[in-house]
Amino acid sequence: MRIVHSETTKARRARTELDGGQLVPPWECPERVDMILAGLRQAGFTEVVAPAEHGLAPVLAVHDAYYVEFLASCWDDWRALGREGEAIAWIWPTRTMPGRRIPRCVDGRLGHYALGADTAICAGTFEAAMASKDVALSALAHVLTDGGPAFGLCRPPGHHAAVDQFGGYCFFNNAAVAAQRALESGLSRVAILDVDFHHGNGTQQIFEARSDVLFVSIHGDPMTCFPYFMGHADEVGEGDGAGYTVNYPLPEGTGAEVWFHVLEAAKARIAEAGCELLIVSLGVDTFEGDPISAFRLAGDDFLEMGRRLAGAGLPTLFLMEGGYAVAEIGTNVANVLTGFEQGS
Numbered sequence: 245m246r247i248v249h250s251e252t253t254k255a256r257r258a259r260t261e262l263d264g265g266q267l268v269p270p271w272e273c274p275e276r277v278d279m280i281l282a283g284l285r286q287a288g289f290t291e292v293v294a295p296a297e298h299g300l301a302p303v304l305a306v307h308d309a310y311y312v313e314f315l316a317s318c319w320d321d322w323r324a325l326g327r328e329g330e331a332i333a334w335i336w337p338t339r340t341m342p343g344r345r346i347p348r349c350v351d352g353r354l355g356h357y358a359l360g361a362d363t364a365i366c367a368g369t370f371e372a373a374m375a376s377k378d379v380a381l382s383a384l385a386h387v388l389t390d391g392g393p394a395f396g397l398c399r400p401p402g403h404h405a406a407v408d409q410f411g412g413y414c415f416f417n418n419a420a421v422a423a424q425r426a427l428e429s430g431l432s433r434v435a436i437l438d439v440d441f442h443h444g445n446g447t448q449q450i451f452e453a454r455s456d457v458l459f460v461s462i463h464g465d466p467m468t469c470f471p472y473f474m475g476h477a478d479e480v481g482e483g484d485g486a487g488y489t490v491n492y493p494l495p496e497g498t499g500a501e502v503w504f505h506v507l508e509a510a511k512a513r514i515a516e517a518g519c520e521l522l523i524v525s526l527g528v529d530t531f532e533g534d535p536i537s538a539f540r541l542a543g544d545d546f547l548e549m550g551r552r553l554a555g556a557g558l559p560t561l562f563l564m565e566g567g568y569a570v571a572e573i574g575t576n577v578a579n580v581l582t583g584f585e586q587g588s
């Protein structure tokens with residue numbers, strides 16, 4: 245298992261997240277990276293390589309250029325107005341407004357490009373997002389050239405980031421960037437299997453109308469879980485992409501038995517679609533101890549998850565998404581990768 249990590253992924257250290265009506269220290273923190281590295285080391289994954297720089301072209305292949313420009317300039321624009329706090333969206337073009345123009349003022353621009361108020365932009369956010377997609381692309385390069393599996397320790401995560409929206413702690417959609425690059429390298433169809441507790445709305449939106457990326461997600465039912473407005477079972481893709489989006493919303497409290505049953509259905513769809521590469525959006529916030537999620541997988545269930553993912557028999561790229569039980573995040577991630585090697 246090739247492990248790819250960049251210290252620059254820790255350049256984002258936000259102070260604030262709007263949670264429960266209060267500004268609290270963000271759940272998505274740089275300590276997650278250190279705990280994952282420690283867990284990997286303890287499990288015998290001692291070789292960790294740094295990514296190459298891949299530039300912006302692979303990002304612009306899936307994201308809007310004005311959106312990327314906004315992310316690059318937002319913090320400076322915010323600071324130039326003398327704001328004390330971090331850049332947090334607070335006004336949106338909602339259902340009763342046309343919202344057809346992109347405002348010039350950073351407050352309006354934040355509302356145009358943000359999908360929620362949970363995610364502050366701060367110094368280092370853009371740099372960390374750049375490093376995160378570089379981690380994904382270098383891990384992908386290993387899988388494409390070597391054939392063996394890789395784990396990209398992406399941070400910030402990516403699966404909530406849409407063509408031109410950030411939120412849910414995500415800025416660049418690392419899995420989408422990697423999938424698009426894999427197609428451009430000559431593959432015909434790629435599967436993205438999203439096992440994070442939260443629905444990968446961004447990944448779904450980016451590939452919704454396409455059949456060359458199969459998006460399959462197992463997640464908390466959006467009737468009660470973030471991101472609330474996407475991820476229902478009747479969202480199956482549009483046009484050419486009809487049948488290439490598959491959503492498995494599950495109730496809060498779902499445990500291993502049901503979860504693994506659904507995983508087998510997801511694997512069956514991936515096999516049927518004839519995918520040449522499996523990208524796993526690996527959130528471990530399905531853990532029973534996760535502070536902001538509601539599934540009940542135990543630590544050992546992550547070993548079984550890895551074994552079953554190996555059973556898909558495809559070249560596999562793991563990309564880190566969520567997981568907020570910081571004390572256990574390292575062992576949970578290492579368990580998936582260990583189980584995968586056992587099952588291969």
Ligand code: OKP
Pocket residue numbers: 262263264362401404412413440441442443470527529536565566567
């Ligand atoms: C990101 B990923 C807690 C705020 C929730 C949104 C959750 C983002 C999850 N009250 N913020 O999918 O793990």
Ligand code: ZN
Pocket residue numbers: 440441442527529565566567
């Ligand atoms: Zn999540």
